[in-house]
Amino acid sequence: MAVAAPTTVMNNVEAVRQTLYEALKSDERTLIMGEDVGARGNVFLITKGFLDEFGPQRIIDTPLAEASIVGIAVGMAMEGLRPIAEIQFADFIYPAFNQIVGEAAKTRYRSNGDYTCPLVIRTPYGGGVRGALSHSVSIEALFYHVPGLKIVAPSFPADIKGLLNASIDDPDPVLFLEHKKTYRSVKGEVPSGHYTIPLGKAEVKVSGDQLTVVSYGLYVHQALEAAKRVAADGMSVEVIDLRSIRPMDRTTILDSVRKTRKLLIIHEDNKFGGIGAEIAAMVVEEAFFDLDAPIRRLCGPDVPAMGYALPLEEEFMISPDRMADAMREMVRF
Amino acid sequence: MATTITMPQLGETVTEGTVAQWLKNIGDEVEKYEAFVEVSTDKVNAEVPSPVSGVLREIIAKEGETVPTGAPIAVIDEVGSSVQPGAAASQPDASVANGSAARQTAEASRHGADEPVPGHTVGAPAVTPSSYGAPGAGPAVPPTGGPNGAPSRNGNAPINGADVLRRVSPAVRKLAREHQVDLVSVEGTGTNGRITANDVLAAAREGPASVMAATIMAAPQQTTTAMAAPSAPATQPQPGRQPARPETPATRPPATGVPDLSQVGRSTYAAPVPGTLVPLSPARKIIAQRMVQSLATAPHAWTMCEVDVTKLWAWRNKEKTRFQQEKGYGLTLLPFFIYATVQALRANPLLNSKFTDEGIYVQHEFNIGIAIGLDANLMVPVIRDADTLSIGGLAIAAGKLIEKARTGKLGADELGGGTFTVNNTGANGSVLSKPIINGGQAAIVTMEAVVKRPVVVDDAIAIRSMMNVCLSLDHRVLDGTTSNAFLNDLKKRLEAMKPGDAL
Numbered sequence: 028m029a030v031a032a033p034t035t036v037m038n039n040v041e042a043v044r045q046t047l048y049e050a051l052k053s054d055e056r057t058l059i060m061g062e063d064v065g066a067r068g069n070v071f072l073i074t075k076g077f078l079d080e081f082g083p084q085r086i087i088d089t090p091l092a093e094a095s096i097v098g099i100a101v102g103m104a105m106e107g108l109r110p111i112a113e114i115q116f117a118d119f120i121y122p123a124f125n126q127i128v129g130e131a132a133k134t135r136y137r138s139n140g141d142y143t144c145p146l147v148i149r150t151p152y153g154g155g156v157r158g159a160l161s162h163s164v165s166i167e168a169l170f171y172h173v174p175g176l177k178i179v180a181p182s183f184p185a186d187i188k189g190l191l192n193a194s195i196d197d198p199d200p201v202l203f204l205e206h207k208k209t210y211r212s213v214k215g216e217v218p219s220g221h222y223t224i225p226l227g228k229a230e231v232k233v234s235g236d237q238l239t240v241v242s243y244g245l246y247v248h249q250a251l252e253a254a255k256r257v258a259a260d261g262m263s264v265e266v267i268d269l270r271s272i273r274p275m276d277r278t279t280i281l282d283s284v285r286k287t288r289k290l291l292i293i294h295e296d297n298k299f300g301g302i303g304a305e306i307a308a309m310v311v312e313e314a315f316f317d318l319d320a321p322i323r324r325l326c327g328p329d330v331p332a333m334g335y336a337l338p339l340e341e342e343f344m345i346s347p348d349r350m351a352d353a354m355r356e357m358v359r360f
Numbered sequence: 361m362a363t364t365i366t367m368p369q370l371g372e373t374v375t376e377g378t379v380a381q382w383l384k385n386i387g388d389e390v391e392k393y394e395a396f397v398e399v400s401t402d403k404v405n406a407e408v409p410s411p412v413s414g415v416l417r418e419i420i421a422k423e424g425e426t427v428p429t430g431a432p433i434a435v436i437d438e439v440g441s442s443v444q445p446g447a448a449a450s451q452p453d454a455s456v457a458n459g460s461a462a463r464q465t466a467e468a469s470r471h472g473a474d475e476p477v478p479g480h481t482v483g484a485p486a487v488t489p490s491s492y493g494a495p496g497a498g499p500a501v502p503p504t505g506g507p508n509g510a511p512s513r514n515g516n517a518p519i520n521g522a523d524v525l526r527r528v529s530p531a532v533r534k535l536a537r538e539h540q541v542d543l544v545s546v547e548g549t550g551t552n553g554r555i556t557a558n559d560v561l562a563a564a565r566e567g568p569a570s571v572m573a574a575t576i577m578a579a580p581q582q583t584t585t586a587m588a589a590p591s592a593p594a595t596q597p598q599p600g601r602q603p604a605r606p607e608t609p610a611t612r613p614p615a616t617g618v619p620d621l622s623q624v625g626r627s628t629y630a631a632p633v634p635g636t637l638v639p640l641s642p643a644r645k646i647i648a649q650r651m652v653q654s655l656a657t658a659p660h661a662w663t664m665c666e667v668d669v670t671k672l673w674a675w676r677n678k679e680k681t682r683f684q685q686e687k688g689y690g691l692t693l694l695p696f697f698i699y700a701t702v703q704a705l706r707a708n709p710l711l712n713s714k715f716t717d718e719g720i721y722v723q724h725e726f727n728i729g730i731a732i733g734l735d736a737n738l739m740v741p742v743i744r745d746a747d748t749l750s751i752g753g754l755a756i757a758a759g760k761l762i763e764k765a766r767t768g769k770l771g772a773d774e775l776g777g778g779t780f781t782v783n784n785t786g787a788n789g790s791v792l793s794k795p796i797i798n799g800g801q802a803a804i805v806t807m808e809a810v811v812k813r814p815v816v817v818d819d820a821i822a823i824r825s826m827m828n829v830c831l832s833l834d835h836r837v838l839d840g841t842t843s844n845a846f847l848n849d850l851k852k853r854l855e856a857m858k859p860g861d862a863l
Contacts, residue, residue, distance in 0.1 A: 315530050316534045317530070317534070318529060360550050360554065360556070
């Protein structure tokens with residue numbers, strides 16, 4: 028990441044907004060399309076005022092038709108535009124599955140490289156906001172199996188800007204996941220001007236030598252909080268923010284696990300077949316002889332959805348307390 | 361009820377076994393846990409205990425027949441089972457009928473191996489490695505679908521040390537190997553006393569290295585009084601790092617009698633401290649067991665000859681620098697000796713045999729074990745098909761095995777299957793030793809230190825490089841005549857070796 032001198036403190040919503048604004052300003056090929064992105068300025072007010080400034084040809088309000096949103100964007104991207112499609116909530120992405128998996132991800136391969144699909148699909152995901160069944164879901168595992176598709180899930184404002192810029196620049200489709208609970212709860216310094224962070228690079232947020240914790244999204248912040256708590260007990264935990272889910276930064280994970288010899292994976296999405304399963308399998312394949320404890324996954328329960336009732340939501344979400352307990356158990360193991 | 365007995369799995373990598381001998385005949389009663397068949401594999405020979413009490417009804421695998429593990433070898437009618445009235449009489453060809461029953465039950469067992477059902481196929485329970493059991497085959501393989509808690513007969517119960525070794529994490533195993541830490545002496549600080557990777561690293565920093573014995577095979581030697589003076593321990597206790605000497609009176613042995621060993625402090629094999637117990641490592645336990653077994657089973661006799669290796673010595677000295685440069689391995693006297701030994705074994709095949717109750721089995725392979733003494737362990741890796749190698753090839757093969765033994769990297773396959781053992785006791789300065797035969801072999805030969813001595817040659821006194829060669833033999837197999845024929849043959853071959861011969 029090129030460190031630009033001046034920085035501004037902002038939250039994640041502001042980071043997304045600023046990045047989109049600068050992209051629209053600097054490149055006429057960029058456009059935004061989705062439900063309520065125009066007149067309403069997006070449900071989180073990310074695109075407020077964009078319609079007035081850039082006009083209805085570049086800020087396109089669409090019907091509630093996700094397959095069309097992505098399908099039209101795929102065509103635009105193949106013909107040289109840089110569409111940034113928005114799925115209002117990740118929970119609504121299913122109708123667009125065929126366009127994303129069957130079309131966007133395969134464009135380059137199918138056309139033998141004649142066409143690429145420089146498309147970004149942004150969508151807020153994740154729970155813990157009383158969003159109930161239709162506003163809480165994590166969708167990354169449904170897509171990470173698909174070659175040809177990149178998936179990014181940053182958790183800090185500066186990473187959002189650098190990775191969203193890289194996603195817009197990328198010649199192939201990128202699914203850009205924004206955890207809605209971090210939208211206004213997370214603040215941080217963001218460098219001014221255009222910069223990118225390479226897709227597929229994780230970041231060690233805090234160094235430690237007794238346990239590696241890999242997470243992404245909201246839980247990076249909570250894992251950092253938990254690591255701080257166990258540090259008070261003299262335990263040294265390394266926390267890695269995956270940032271990109273695919274491509275996955277194997278090197279950073281393996282280097283860390285080879286150092287600490289223990290791995291805890293934390294994610295909000297449910298456990299079965301989740302991102303943690305891939306990480307665990309990869310580590311066992313590559314670093315089996317360095318492991319001093321069974322790999323552990325702390326994940327959402329395998330239930331169909333996050334309940335609206337507070338006890339159900341709390342049971343689904345993993346608190347820093349539970350993370351700290353798991354960290355202690357693994358360090359002591 | 362008929363129970364089909366299958367070929368047990370005698371070791372993790374073993375896929376088949378040979379029925380060496382039926383200890384029971386058809387119609388004989390068999391007690392539960394009573395040995396009823398002896399099975400041999402390339403790793404181990406074992407008596408297989410019966411999983412049930414009953415009558416041996418059918419022998420499916422004949423003596424000498426090799427079948428895959430899990431294949432049916434016999435059928436036992438269980439005691440108390442309701443035999444169909446007149447079944448035996450009304451079935452003119454019982455064995456055919458039983459054979460098909462066995463096949464059916466074998467089929468059934470494939471469908472639900474976990475649930476013992478009437479007429480099921482039962483894997484033979486824990487086996488007893490015999491004295492020539494190879495490493496890796498030691499702990500009993502749990503029977504599939506066999507009776508719960510089938511007891512092992514001789515020391516197969518899990519010992520603490522082995523348990524520790526079995527439960528360690530991959531990182532601990534790797535680090536223990538790298539740092540040559542004996543896990544039995546490491547105190548675990550993890551959950552439930554688990555040994556953690558950091559425990560191993562701490563032990564490696566603190567203590568003198570003691571070599572871990574994951575796999576061992578003992579072909580030990582007893583030194584005579586010539587070697588009685590204890591040699592210095594390979595690893596000297598380091599000042600300030602040795603185990604605390606017990607100082608309180610309670611931990612001192614009572615002056616009057618046997619000390620209360622439960623109260624005694626501990627030290628390690630590499631740094632023994634008077635008044636303490638050196639805990640038995642798994643390696644040491646197996647060594648002890650096999651030593652006693654070999655001596656108790658095979659009546660040992662001993663003989664020796666003197667060999668003039670002056671020319672051989674000159675030849676080796678002439679070649680050694682070039683060999684080291686070209687091949688990367690040292691050229692010691694050992695490969696010359698193994699080469700001559702294999703030639704002498706060819707000429708005297710009885711030396712390359714083993715005793716069984718059925719007869720003396722003369723081996724057709726020449727797999728030569730070489731005894732390697734380590735700080736706290738003794739290993740006998742095997743050069744397979746040594747008769748196919750030149751002296752140079754033997755030097756490289758032996759060099760590789762010694763290197764692996766010292767770095768703890770020997771695989772189980774490299775430790776089993778020896779047919780004859782060579783022990784280079786001379787490397788330790790010994791001029792006379794009385795080795796214990798590696799269990800299951802007929803003899804063991806030592807090469808003692810080469811010493812310049814005045815000897816009479818053609819009625820004149822000459823200074824020659826002399827080496828004693830000692831042979832311990834299983835007197836059940838060999839007598840003085842056969843043994844000394846071999847020794848003299850070996851002597852002639854060694855004395856004939858000279859500069860200019862082909863390496």
